[in-house]
Structures are given as C-alpha cells and as structure tokens.
Amino acid sequence: MEEKELRMLKRLTDAKGVPGNEKQVRDIFVEYAGKSADSIVFDGLGSVIAKHVGDKSGPKILFAGHLDEVGFMVTTITEEGFIKFQPLGGWWAQVMLAQQVEITTSKNAVLHGVIGCKPPHVLTAEVRNKAYDIKDMFIDIGASSKEEANSWGVKPGDMITPYIEFKRLNHSKFLLAKAWDNRIGTAVTLKVLENLQKEGHPNKAFAVGNVQEEVGLRGAKTATHLVDPDIAFALDTGTAGDTPGMTPKEADSKLGQGPQIIIYDASMVAHKGLRDFVVNVAEELAIPFQYTVIAGGGTDAGSQHVTRNGVPALAITVATRYLHSHTSVIHEDDYLNTVKLVTEVVKRLDNETVKKIKFG
Secondary structure (H helix, E strand, C coil), X not given: CCHHXXXXXXXXXXXXXXXXXCHHHHHHHHHHHCCCCCEEEECXXXXXXXXXXXXXXXXXXXXXXXXXXXXXXXXXXXXXXXXXXXXXXXXXXXXXXXXXXXXXXXXXXXXXXXXXXXXXXXXXXXXXXXXXXXXXXXXXXXXCCHHHHHHCXXXXXXXXXXXXXXXXXXXXXXXXXXXXXXXXXXXXXXXHHHHHHHHCCCCEEEXXXXXXXXXXXXXXXXXXXXXXXXXXXXXXXXXXXXXCCCCCCCCCCCCCCCCEEEEEXXXXXXXXXXXXXXXXXXXXXXXXXXXXXXXXXXXXXXXXXXXXXXXXXXXXXXXXXCCCCCCEEEEHHHHHHHHHHHHHHHHCCCHHHHHHHHHC
C-alpha cells in the first residue's frame, strides 16, 4: 500500500466521530473528495454527498460508507467529578472496563480518561461472574469534583471516543486501529471516487459519507432520498470468523481472503440481480471475495433499498476482527481488493446494464 494511502487510513481512524457528531470525519471526507468531485452537497442530517459525472445521460450510482463510529455521550457529572455516559451504538460490556477514552468538549478541548467500576474485591461472587452492567460504569478524568470537571469544559452531550494508537501489527498486512467500523468503508468510498475520476465511468457517481449508521441507519435514509439513485452500495465492515473458537456457523470469513458480499443480514435480503452482477465482475477479474451472512446486524443498505420506491442495493464489506471495541483489525489486501471490485463494478454500470439489473 502506498504511504499516502496509509496516511489517509490513519487520519480517518484517528478522527473522532460518534453518531450525531461526525464533523471531524466529514471534514476529512470533504478534503479528499474535493480533489475528485464535481460538486459536494450535504443533507439535513449532515451526510456528505460528492458527485462526479462520467456521463450526464447515465444512471445514478450511489456508493456510501458511514462516517460514525461506536462511542459514548456524556450524560451527567457526579459530585465527585466522575463522568456517567450513554453508549452510542452497540457495546459489549466485557470489552469496556479499564479502557482509555477521550472526551471532546464543545470548545474542542480533548480530555483523557479511563472507564472504571467498583473493584472486584468488593463485589459478590454472583456479580463478579457475569458481565458488569454498563449503567454502573463511569469515566475517571482525574477531576476531584463536579466543579473541577465543569471548569475543564465537560458538559452533558459531549462526545466520548475510544483511545488507541493506529498501528501495523509487527510488519504484517494486519492493521490495528479504532473505528475501522466504518472508516475503512469511508476510505473505500473516497478511493473509488478518485479512481472513477481518473479512469472514467458511464454514469453519475455519488460518493457518500452517511451519518448516524450506528444508531439506526439514519443518514442513509436521508442521503439516499436526496440522491434518488438507480443503484446503491453500502461499503462497511463485516464479521471475521478466523479467530480461535469461532465456528463456520457463526462467521466464516477470513482476513486477507477478499471483500465480503453480504447475501443476507438483519436489515435486508440482497438484491439478486445486483448480487449476481457483482459476483460476475469479481470472477471475471479474478478478484477474491467471500459470501457472508450477518444474521445479527445490518448495514446502510438496509435503508438504501427501501428509499422512495425501492432501490437495488448491496452491501460490500471488509472483514474485521473485534468489531465494536477499542481495537479492531483488518487486512490491507481486503481494503485494496474492495476498492478494485467496487471501482470495476461502477465502471460497468451503464444505462443498459442497470435496466437489466432492475427489470431482469
């Protein structure tokens, strides 16, 4: 991978952006998309839409990643100066305790903290042997009182994000960071837009960064409604099944084996014609891919496909270990092959092809 591309991935994952507070990530999206797009607009929720016209008489093709990451929101400050919080997105209690976080205040000051709870020494055996309740956790920022925390600028509603260092794991192709869900989909979106601008395409391409996916696929509803596309893709992360203890029934994708084509998830059944078209392109170009079922989750394609009168949609994802935690891991080849596949798919979506996909 080129160094400039690695820098983009680091910038995207280092940026802080929970649902409803995606500005830092959106600004990076605009910076990169602005080099390739003919125009950039925003919907009313804050999703960003970058347009590049290859053929003004061609169909409208939308491909989108979501800007937000799972995180938290400050709800109250205790009299002793500890922070109580609300999870934003799906969090598993076991991965939270003793993890470091950052609070971004309304004046963009960043405060460091750690998630804490009662020590195990004072807990009953029953409580110790089950997951600790998130509502009983707190964040310690080193303040000695509510007044001191307030003086540092902490207020209810402030964004809280995981703290972790972006890193290549020991000279391998495995990349560790926070927020791969879904900064890797955002990166794919930006790179595909760049490729289309350079290589040409027979359609009107819309590269989108959706907001508030982690709390109900919300930005995808508004952004897709605004674009009114003929075809839509959600570019996201998917569950990896290549760690100890996983069974094929739970997840069978492996890092490094290519993008995942989601044939079914909890938010949609993949459009058969579009799915088959993408698979044919991958097979024609010998791009590795993996079929995947995600029974317990969904992507923005779940909102895309029921927008307006219905839109053929498909989720194409990058397998990711340790989703919805402080530290997630992807394989750089999967990123590169996802970019290649989506670029080649969009380059083939002319009017005739789209009609065949939509109407059989």
